[in-house]
Each structure stands twice: as structure tokens, then as C-alpha cells.
Amino acid sequence: MHWLGAERADDEEADSVTNAPGELWANWPRTARANPSSIVAPRVAADVQQIVADAYASGRHVRPVGASHTSNALAAAPDVLLDARGLRGLNWIDLDSREAAFGAGTTIAEAGALLESYGWQLENIPNNPAVTLGGAVATGSHGTGARFASLSSQLVSATLVSGTGELVTVSAHQDLELWPSVKLSLGALGVFTELVFRIVPGYRIRTSAEEMRMSALVDEFEVLASGADHFSASWRPHTDEVFVTQGFRESGEIADEPTPSRRSASFGALGEVLAIGLSKSLPLLTPAVNRLANRVHPVGESTLGPMRALAEPAPVRFASLEYSFPIAETPEVLRFLDETIERAHLNLPYAVRISTTAADDACLSNAYRRAVGNIAVRVPSTLDARPIFTAAEDLFLRLGGLPHWGSFHTVRAEEFKHVITRFGDFHTARERLDPAGVFDNAHLTRVLGAH
Numbered sequence: 001m002h003w004l005g006a007e008r009a010d011d012e013e014a015d016s017v018t019n020a021p022g023e024l025w026a027n028w029p030r031t032a033r034a035n036p037s038s039i040v041a042p043r044v045a046a047d048v049q050q051i052v053a054d055a056y057a058s059g060r061h062v063r064p065v066g067a068s069h070t071s072n073a074l075a076a077a078p079d080v081l082l083d084a085r086g087l088r089g090l091n092w093i094d095l096d097s098r099e100a101a102f103g104a105g106t107t108i109a110e111a112g113a114l115l116e117s118y119g120w121q122l123e124n125i126p127n128n129p130a131v132t133l134g135g136a137v138a139t140g141s142h143g144t145g146a147r148f149a150s151l152s153s154q155l156v157s158a159t160l161v162s163g164t165g166e167l168v169t170v171s172a173h174q175d176l177e178l179w180p181s182v183k184l185s186l187g188a189l190g191v192f193t194e195l196v197f198r199i200v201p202g203y204r205i206r207t208s209a210e211e212m213r214m215s216a217l218v219d220e221f222e223v224l225a226s227g228a229d230h231f232s233a234s235w236r237p238h239t240d241e242v243f244v245t246q247g248f249r250e251s252g253e254i255a256d257e258p259t260p261s262r263r264s265a266s267f268g269a270l271g272e273v274l275a276i277g278l279s280k281s282l283p284l285l286t287p288a289v290n291r292l293a294n295r296v297h298p299v300g301e302s303t304l305g306p307m308r309a310l311a312e313p314a315p316v317r318f319a320s321l322e323y324s325f326p327i328a329e330t331p332e333v334l335r336f337l338d339e340t341i342e343r344a345h346l347n348l349p350y351a352v353r354i355s356t357t358a359a360d361d362a363c364l365s366n367a368y369r370r371a372v373g374n375i376a377v378r379v380p381s382t383l384d385a386r387p388i389f390t391a392a393e394d395l396f397l398r399l400g401g402l403p404h405w406g407s408f409h410t411v412r413a414e415e416f417k418h419v420i421t422r423f424g425d426f427h428t429a430r431e432r433l434d435p436a437g438v439f440d441n442a443h444l445t446r447v448l449g450a451h
Contacts, residue, residue, distance in 0.1 A: 025081055029319035029381045031408060032073035036081040043086035045167060045193040052191065053165030055080055056438050063441055064191045066105060066132030070139060070406040071319040073443040074186060084134055087193055090114040099156050100199045104134030104192035112307040120199045121306050124148035129311035134192040139406035140184040142357040143310055145230040146327060146371045149360040152183040154197045160190035163434030181429035184362035186405055188444050189433040205230065205247040205309035209299045214338065217242045221331040225356045233354040237341045238287035241294045247309060272315050276380045279349035286347035318350060321389045321408045322376035323401035324366040327356060330373025333399050337392060344391050350378050363422035366402035413449035
């Protein structure tokens with residue numbers, strides 16, 4: 001057995017807990033705000049226990065917050081904001097069992113870098129490297145490829161502080177009844193302190209990014225999605241061009257080997273920024289600007305380590321509305337979305353992102369026992385997302401889609417309970433782990449119902 005000791009993601013030294021008076025909190029896309037009465041930043045599990053136990057005794061509410069990249073008010077704290085980012089680092093790695101334990105506040109980028117230093121990696125990663133592991137697990141965040149499920153599916157066990165301040169460890173072999181709920185918890189069952197993941201030997205991804213017509217993507221979607229380990233597509237509304245990326249895994253030492261691209265990634269990012277700026281000033285130019293941005297979108301081939309191949313740092317802040325559908329139905333949804341945007345004369349200067357995800361077994365998962373196609377409509381924070389999100393969500397709901405828990409959506413508990421098979425099982429776990437509703441806020445009450 002190779003048992004390696006704890007390694008932090010940084011070298012900072014600080015007190016275990018810092019208490020700050022309430023100040024205005026906002027999520028990353030600036031679509032939700034809160035004014036908590038206090039902010040605490042624990043660095044060890046015992047301090048989390050004390051914070052939650054005090055809140056339980058005094059009737060206050062606690063919300064765990066990571067990188068705040070959700071596009072809704074899931075993390076908005078009415079009383080105590082618990083900043084989980086101090087619970088970070090690689091706690092241990094066991095190469096014999098192929099497992100690694102991280103503090104829940106570790107970001108995807110930090111986890112990838114720490115594992116890479118040992119020649120290992122996560123099985124698959126969400127596309128946003130800035131989110132924390134705890135936040136990604138809690139919201140069911142996913143990467144790309146119908147052969148790989150969400151980050152939650154890679155969990156071996158999770159340790160969390162319950163609503164009464166108890167430290168609880170849950171896994172498939174330890175409290176199996178809670179496990180499908182804990183794996184995608186919305187922060188409603190407790191505060192994650194440590195997460196243990198399956199890991200795999202380091203690998204490279206050979207990627208190919210090519211331009212094709214929207215009509216061809218619709219016709220060939222299932223073949224393209226199933227023909228590679230990783231699949232995603234980027235489409236700018238008001239145009240007929242789609243940029244499809246397929247990734248194929250290769251074993252061996254992680255080493256980036258870029259192949260000269262016909263277009264530079266840096267020009268692609270610049271194109272996004274310019275398109276957004278021009279569209280804000282002159283909305284009617286959006287179709288022309290999007291066509292111009294397509295001309296500098298990067299294409300070509302490369303062989304990269306997983307963090308560079310799969311992670312997609314955003315050039316601008318944006319809010320996201322993401323819905324999932326059975327893979328076979330996704331192409332038709334894309335066609336209807338194109339028609340909806342044009343019919344309503346909506347100006348959207350940012351690319352819609354399409355991806356696929358394998359089935360999993362988490363109670364609240366929108367990929368529960370089915371592989372799905374994901375369609376993410378993204379609107380820069382400098383623009384008004386409401387008309388675009390309203391039109392897109394009306395369409396997605398009419399076509400039977402389920403929202404990503406970290407994206408913007410308007411679905412309520414009364415509706416979820418009819419379309420999520422194990423919604424009742426999740427409520428049973430919620431009553432057991434948080435009987436007094438310590439982790440509740442207005443958003444959770446809307447999507448899960450009251451205790």
C-alpha cells in the first residue's frame with residue numbers, strides 16, 4: 001500500500017475560523033445576492049461541527065458556499081455563510097486502492113494539479129476548473145462524454161457535518177440508504193468536509209475540433225456523441241455553424257502536445273469578448289457579430305493532459321440555463337431552440353454549449369438511469385438574461401427537460417416531485433440529516449419544499 005500524507009493546495013497559514021460581520025454576497029454571474037449576518041471560514045471539520053451545532057441550538061440557518069459559480073440562489077445565506085474554501089487540499093492518496101481524499105473546498109484545478117504530481121487523475125472532470133469539489137458534487141456537475149457520468153459518480157465516500165453538528169461518513173458500504181441522496185445533495189443534507197474519489201493513472205486526450213453545419217450535427221448527433229470518449233459542441237445562435245469537439249483517451253505520461261491549429265484559442269476568446277461588447281451596444285448587429293466570431297473560433301487537433309483538454313475557463317462572466325434530455329431527443333431540441341430564438345428576435349452573442357453525460361444513480365440527478373444530452377444557454381452578465389432564459393426554459397419544459405441544479409431555472413418542488421423518481425427518498429434523507437432545516441434557504445424551500 002502506498003499511503004501518502006496530507007498536502008494542501010496552498011501554503012497559507014490562518015486561524016481555523018474567522019468571523020466577519022455580514023456583508024453583501026453575490027454569486028459569480030451576479031444573478032443572486034444575500035446579506036448574511038455573519039461569515040465564517042473554517043479550515044478543519046471540528047470547526048464546521050461547532051458552527052452548525054451553534055446554529056442548530058439558536059435556530060439559525062447555515063449555507064455552505066464554495067466558488068459561488070451557481071447561476072441561481074442555491075448558496076444564498078439568510079443567516080450564516082460558511083465559506084468552505086478553507087477545507088482544501090489532498091488529505092491522502094492510496095495508489096493500491098486507487099482512491100484519493102480531498103478537502104471539499106479544493107477546486108477542480110487544484111485537485112487535478114495535486115493528482116497530476118503523482119501521475120494520477122480524476123476519472124473525468126467538470127468543464128469549469130474554478131468550482132470546488134464540494135460544490136460540483138452537491139449540484140451534480142458533469143464533464144463531457146456519454147461514457148462518463150457526473151463527478152458525483154466518482155465518489156467513494158463523503159464525510160459531512162449534519163444539521164445537528166454530527167460528523168457523518170456515508171458510502172455505498174456505509175449507510176447505503178443515504179448514499180444516493182448524499183451524492184447530489186444541494187447542500188441540503190450537510191456541509192461536506194472530505195470527499196474520497198476513485199482515481200485513475202494519468203492519461204492524455206487527443207482532441208479534434210471541427211466546424212460543421214447545424215443541420216449535419218442534428219442528423220449525426222448520436223453517432224458523433226457515441227463515437228468518442230468525450231463530446232461537446234459550441235453553437236452561436238443566428239448562425240448555421242457548429243464547432244464539434246471529440247476527445248479520445250490515450251494512456252501514458254501526461255504531456256501537452258499541441259498541434260498547430262488553423263485558428264488560435266486566444267483569438268477565439270478575443271472574439272467572444274468583442275462579440276459581447278458590440279452586441280450590447282448594437283443588439284441588431286448580433287447575427288453579423290456571431291458570424292464574425294465563428295471565423296476566429298479555434299479548430300484543429302491537439303493532444304493534451306485532461307485539465308487542459310477538458311477544462312474550459314470562461315473569458316467572461318455569464319449566467320447559465322442548462323437542461324438535460326435523453327440523448328436521442330437532444331438534436332430535435334436544438335432545432336426547436338434555433339427556431340425559438342429566431343422567431344422571438346432574441347439577440348444572444350454567446351455560444352450555446354452542448355454536451356453528453358452517462359447515466360448515474362443519484363436521487364436528484366437529471367441523468368438518473370439514463371444517458372443525457374445537455375444544452376446550456378449562456379448569457380453574459382453584462383446583458384439582461386431574462387427574455388432569453390424565459391423563452392428557452394418554456395421550450396425546454398414543454399419538451400420534457402430537467403434543469404441542472406446549479407443553473408438558473410424556475411421549477412418548483414410541486415413539479416419536481418412528479419418527474420424525479422426518487423424525490424421522496426431524498427426527502428427522507430433530508431429529514432434524517434437536517435431535521436430542523438438548519439441548511440434551508442428560500443431557494444431550497446422552492447425546489448425541495450418545506451420541511
